[in-house]
Amino acid sequence: MPYNYDEVVYVFVSPMLLQKANEPFDDDRYLTELKLDGVRLLLSKLEGNIKLYTRNNNEVTSRFPELLSIDVPVILLPSYH
Numbered sequence: 001m002p003y004n005y006d007e008v009v010y011v012f013v014s015p016m017l018l019q020k021a022n023e024p025f026d027d028d029r030y031l032t033e034l035k036l037d038g039v040r041l042l043l044s045k046l047e048g049n050i051k052l053y054t055r056n057n058n059e060v061t062s063r064f065p066e067l068l069s070i071d072v073p074v075i076l077l078p079s080y081h
Helices: none
Strands: 042-046 049-053
Touching: none
Parallel strands: none
Antiparallel strands: 042 049
16 A cells, blocks of 8 residues: 555654663563663654654754764554544
8 A cells, every 4th residue: 555645744652661670671572672871862754854852752853963864764654544
């Protein structure tokens, strides 16, 4: 089914937040990553334009100009009308 690019919009996806656990997490159904320091960003790319957001949906693209030139594949999500 072809996508109607006129209907594509930026969508903010709220990231998972840290939760306290008494034991290490170990479940083959999930992919996890360590965050040791720095900033975690959500990247949105539409028609070649990249926007960067914090977990609180603050647009911070201008603070990370070095990320604007990276080649990020476009992933289209199905539209549910």
